[in-house]
Amino acid sequence: MHQTLAPHNRAEADQPYYLPTANETAVFTAAYRRKLPLMLKGPTGCGKTRFVEHMASTLGLPLISIACHDDITAADLVGRYLLTGGEMVWVAGPLTRAVRAGGICYLDEAVEARADSTVVIHPLDDHRRVLNIGRTGESIKAPPSFMLVLSHNPGYQSILKDLKQSTRQRMVAIEMGYPAADNEIAIVMRENGAGNACAAGLVKLANAIRKLDTSLLSEVSSTRTLVNTACLIN
Template sequence: MTSRSSAVLDVAQAPFYRAVGDEVEVFRAAAVGGLPLLLKGPTGCGKTRFVETMAAELGRELITVAGHEDMTSADLVGRFLLKGGETVWVDGPLTRAVRAGAIFYLDEVVEARQDTTVVIHPLADHRRELPVDRLGVTLPAAPGFQLVISYNPGYQSVLKNLKESTRQRFVAIELGFPPPEIEREVIAHEAGVDAATARALVRVGSAIRNLDNSPLREVSSTRMLILAGGLVAGGLNLRTAVQSAVVQALSDDADIVAALGELVDAVLPQP
């Protein structure tokens, strides 16, 4: 399992993020009391960037873990390891966050086994504590600790959904793809492209998202459009960039790829 910890950043160093609704205000209010947050939204809509931005604004360390099916509770809490011939305890990322009063962000929580994610329950209610069974102790969350989880409800199968016993412990924020004017600004800033290119990419994204009876499991995300913009900034022509970063990434089915290619040709300005 890999975890990522970011140093505390000041507001001037905060990652670029443009709010779409009241998500910033809800996060700030939840942070006052350390209330746990659940972020819902499609892949690539900016959930992780939002958490990174809020951690920087609040001046808090952020520890991020990506959920996956092989994750165990020991991956989160910690384990005994052999070091230099001695057995020593090594805190997991969740325990480090609890001790340090950091924001702990578990991305795609439903990808982890349900018997693993149960370990977060005592941190997500009035107890605000983490039982560390192997040490025989229960750690109270340090001031500033906040638990944030995310998932994509539209993508998960029935077998991979968030349990009600977990969901009801969290304040929920629903995020989506930004409106065109904000998405254009985000793409131009992140990819380093001009306004005309950003506008064209947003048209492509909107066209794919609005397909009737779409066979796609996922649609073109803002992240995909930024990647396409990055290819353009690197010298690739717009059509080839979209084909590589969006069309080919969305499907391996030759018929679907061909249909998406035709759609892109119709949407993009003629060369």
């Protein structure tokens, strides 16, 4: 019998909920302690972003997320001069703020960004751990608590484009997928109070869809889709 997973204390209740499916929390923690950048690989809606939010909360680190897209530039990441009150003022970008804060910088779907923009992270994700700001001539040494995390959906993105090899080789990779049926049922129940029968039925349907020929489908049923569907049913 599946039971809704309730938090044990107030601190856990305030933490973004994430149910581990393998050893991903241990690998994330080890990479953080060894100051290694991390890449999460998995289909959309499998919990990559929630996992990062959960780990940032667990480690007590500020989290700055960047949703990557085709038009994002290096200046969007690092910062730029803007005209403010009649004078040019330097405004730091999210990557710069994350480095200075010593937190986690999460590049969501990093492959969507232009290749020339992601090159700026290379000095950050190797032994140098430095962010070079060309516009100001400044080099910021990342503090020990800073961590760079990328997410990547190789299922559909690799057809048209992929991460640069020089970027991939710098990363510790965690392969993520949709949870096992029992875990997925528990997640759907925990996220919105769905009953066991409702959650089990949705997960059974999702797993049947996932076994179909994916070339005939624009997308499959993700865990996120199941959570939203259960919410609408409720």
